[in-house]
Amino acid sequence: MGRVIILAVIVGAIIWGLRVMLRSRHLFEIRVDREGVRLKGSVPGRRNGDIIEFFAGLRLTSGSRIQGMPDGYGFRLVFNQDVPAGTQQRIRNYLMLKP
Numbered sequence: 001m002g003r004v005i006i007l008a009v010i011v012g013a014i015i016w017g018l019r020v021m022l023r024s025r026h027l028f029e030i031r032v033d034r035e036g037v038r039l040k041g042s043v044p045g046r047r048n049g050d051i052i053e054f055f056a057g058l059r060l061t062s063g064s065r066i067q068g069m070p071d072g073y074g075f076r077l078v079f080n081q082d083v084p085a086g087t088q089q090r091i092r093n094y095l096m097l098k099p
Contacts, residue, residue: 025069025070026041026067026068026069026070026078027041027042027043027044027068027069027070027075028040028041028042028043028067028068029041029065029066029067029068030051030055030065030066030067031064031065032055032060032061032062032063032064032065033062033063034062036052036056037051037052037055037056039051039052041068043068043095044074044075046095051095054094055091058087058090058091060082060083060087061082063080063082064080064082064083065079065080065082065083066078066079066080066083066091068095074096077091077092077095077096079091
């Protein structure tokens with residue numbers, strides 16, 4: 001009986017550890033799909049409606065993704081390969097500069 005309890009505790013600890021390790025580490029994520037722009041989380045200093053409107057105007061391709069990752073006192077942006085370099089700079093300017 002004691003071994004079963006110890007085994008259950010070990011398995012529980014492993015599952016909990018994996019869940020913590022695999023948990024998303026971004027503050028926000030902006031995705032573009034066939035249905036439009038999706039925002040998960042919130043961008044510091046910006047209203048969600050304004051962000052969605054800005055990104056809809058960029059006409060990014062479906063599959064585009066931008067993540068805001070914690071970085072010291074603020075955040076840094078991570079883009080996937082579907083976001084062109086010039087558009088990345090426009091997004092940086094919009095999200096990183098104060099309104």
